[in-house]
Amino acid sequence: MKALCWEGVNKLSVEQVPDPELRNDQDVVVRLIAGTTCGSDLHLIGGYIPGMRAGDVIGHEFVGEVVETGSAVRRHRVGDRVVVCSFVGCGRCWYCANDLWSLCDNTNTNPGIGQALFGYETAGIFGYSHAMGGLRGSHAEYVRVPFADYGAFKVPEGIDDTSALFVSDSVPTGWMGADLAGVKPGDVVAVWGCGAVGQMAARAAILKGAERVVSIDRIPERLAMTERYVGSETLDYTATDVAAELRERTGGRGPDVCIEAVGMEAHSDGPMHLYDQAKQQLRLQTDRSTAVRQAIHACRKGGTVFVLGVFAGAVDKFPLGAVINKGLTVRGAQMHGQRYIPMLLDRLAAGEIETAHLATHSLSLDEAPTAYDMFKEKTDGCVRAVIRPDHRGAA
Amino acid sequence: MRKVWWVVPVAVAGAAAVRRARPAHEGGERAGDRWLTVTVNRAPADVGSEGKPPAPLDELADRIDVRIRPAPGDRGTELGARFREPVPAESTSVPARLAGRDPRQELRRALRDAKSLLEAGEVLRPDAPPTTRPTPGGKLVELFTRRSGGEGVL
Numbered sequence: 001m002k003a004l005c006w007e008g009v010n011k012l013s014v015e016q017v018p019d020p021e022l023r024n025d026q027d028v029v030v031r032l033i034a035g036t037t038c039g040s041d042l043h044l045i046g047g048y049i050p051g052m053r054a055g056d057v058i059g060h061e062f063v064g065e066v067v068e069t070g071s072a073v074r075r076h077r078v079g080d081r082v083v084v085c086s087f088v089g090c091g092r093c094w095y096c097a098n099d100l101w102s103l104c105d106n107t108n109t110n111p112g113i114g115q116a117l118f119g120y121e122t123a124g125i126f127g128y129s130h131a132m133g134g135l136r137g138s139h140a141e142y143v144r145v146p147f148a149d150y151g152a153f154k155v156p157e158g159i160d161d162t163s164a165l166f167v168s169d170s171v172p173t174g175w176m177g178a179d180l181a182g183v184k185p186g187d188v189v190a191v192w193g194c195g196a197v198g199q200m201a202a203r204a205a206i207l208k209g210a211e212r213v214v215s216i217d218r219i220p221e222r223l224a225m226t227e228r229y230v231g232s233e234t235l236d237y238t239a240t241d242v243a244a245e246l247r248e249r250t251g252g253r254g255p256d257v258c259i260e261a262v263g264m265e266a267h268s269d270g271p272m273h274l275y276d277q278a279k280q281q282l283r284l285q286t287d288r289s290t291a292v293r294q295a296i297h298a299c300r301k302g303g304t305v306f307v308l309g310v311f312a313g314a315v316d317k318f319p320l321g322a323v324i325n326k327g328l329t330v331r332g333a334q335m336h337g338q339r340y341i342p343m344l345l346d347r348l349a350a351g352e353i354e355t356a357h358l359a360t361h362s363l364s365l366d367e368a369p370t371a372y373d374m375f376k377e378k379t380d381g382c383v384r385a386v387i388r389p390d391h392r393g394a395a
Numbered sequence: 396m397r398k399v400w401w402v403v404p405v406a407v408a409g410a411a412a413v414r415r416a417r418p419a420h421e422g423g424e425r426a427g428d429r430w431l432t433v434t435v436n437r438a439p440a441d442v443g444s445e446g447k448p449p450a451p452l453d454e455l456a457d458r459i460d461v462r463i464r465p466a467p468g469d470r471g472t473e474l475g476a477r478f479r480e481p482v483p484a485e486s487t488s489v490p491a492r493l494a495g496r497d498p499r500q501e502l503r504r505a506l507r508d509a510k511s512l513l514e515a516g517e518v519l520r521p522d523a524p525p526t527t528r529p530t531p532g533g534k535l536v537e538l539f540t541r542r543s544g545g546e547g548v549l
Contacts, residue, residue: 023520053536055528090515094436106511109521112546136522
């Protein structure tokens with residue numbers, strides 16, 4: 001079958017790879033209907049995530065059709081249209097049982113690498129390095145889905161493929177940020193980043209009753225999209241002093257909750273960006289945490305900062321003093337999607353959440369490298385490029 | 396030149412793993428004395444007994460001591476194991492570990508597999524083949540992935 005492979009730093013190509021097979025009794029094999037580019041893939045493509053091998057298939061956010069089921073699969077049958085959570089959870093370890101699915105003990109096939117990097121390993125995730133599970137990615141004609149009874153969710157009729165696609169990762173990630181940050185009625189929430197995850201975090205904050213939600217970015221199309229489809233206020237950080245603006249909009253207090261949805265390759269328009277960029281390129285730090293720093297400084301005393309963006313290693317100039325002296329709560333997590341996806345499909349069906357607008361571009365699997373170029377450079381207002389395999393030549 | 400930069404974090408992670416789990420005799424203790432432990436999200440009765448440990452740990456039963464006790468706070472059962480005889484220092488050296496000759500690797504793998512079987516009913520197998528193109532950098536990652544199941548912080 002065809003698949004999009006990582007071939008080295010900033011090198012992607014579509015290659016022929018062996019078809020996936022059932023490797024465990026609780027697996028299913030899914031025929032891809034659509035997958036999407038994700039900002040976290042850019043860190044991987046750029047060589048910032050360790051543990052990639054040339055030839056690895058990438059992609060982790062997808063919707064498809066079940067074509068084969070393992071002997072122990074109980075909740076799915078061939079023909080089911082499913083959206084699949086990007087993180088794989090076994091469903092029965094202590095972490096899964098406590099709804100902390102991205103921390104599953106049993107789905108990272110390379111636990112020693114993750115333990116060396118982070119102290120303890122994460123759950124496995126599709127197509128996101130051998131350090132994060134070693135599972136093949138979804139930008140392919142077919143993908144194997146382990147523990148499918150827990151990670152694949154039947155898409156209700158009435159929800160189209162493109163809308164369902166983003167429930168695989170972007171929507172639950174955003175929802176989790178607002179949920180675990182404890183957003184409640186009356187709060188003022190600031191969200192850094194108006195990509196798909198940032199938009200969904202802002203929407204979640206609104207649905208959880210926040211009094212005001214302010215989204216921050218520099219890309220005009222994304223700011224306009226966030227106002228229109230999410231209903232959030234917006235700030236262009238290249239045109240204003242974000243901290244001063246947030247103080248003004250919060251009676252001088254600062255936001256109650258700050259959600260960072262940018263990640264390890266953050267941009268800014270100040271000299272700090274050049275400093276961070278230089279240190280990252282020289283590998284003196286692995287991640288650029290510009291947006292996290294801003295969020296920590298802007299947050300009100302006693303408030304909460306939630307880090308949704310993906311970070312891989314160490315950052316420089318982390319304002320720990322502000323965390324301590326302002327009494328902040330800082331949280332972060334990879335996505336516990338299984339906890340939220342059924343509820344989010346219901347909200348999507350009810351029209352409370354819109355996602356189809358995120359799919360600004362649609363390309364074939366053969367054009368997947370171009371899709372990532374467009375996505376990275378934000379060409380033609382690209383927010384998410386949807387990749388749809390051409391199945392006519394499939395085995 | 397930039398093409399090889401991505402290997403650096405892998406090598407750093409490998410070095411960190413080696414440092415964290417360096418031969419036990421360097422710390423003034425015998426490697427075989429340390430209990431390697433996993434917590435299983437099952438009741439103690441489901442996990443087995445010290446005389447009859449769960450599979451595949453039972454395959455090592457003649458060489459290990461097993462400890463099974465309830466975990467605090469409704470977290471299941473702590474399943475621990477250690478070799479009866481101290482592991483020779485030369486078997487825990489970095490070259491021995493890279494060559495897969497450290498017996499603790501087998502024990503860690505058995506503990507992890509036992510936990511996964513008890514909790515999830517199966518041990519997740521990686522996709523095959525894991526990747527399609529051998530490169531020097533890829534071979535380094537492959538070495539770490541080959542050893543990964545038997546290394547780590549247990």
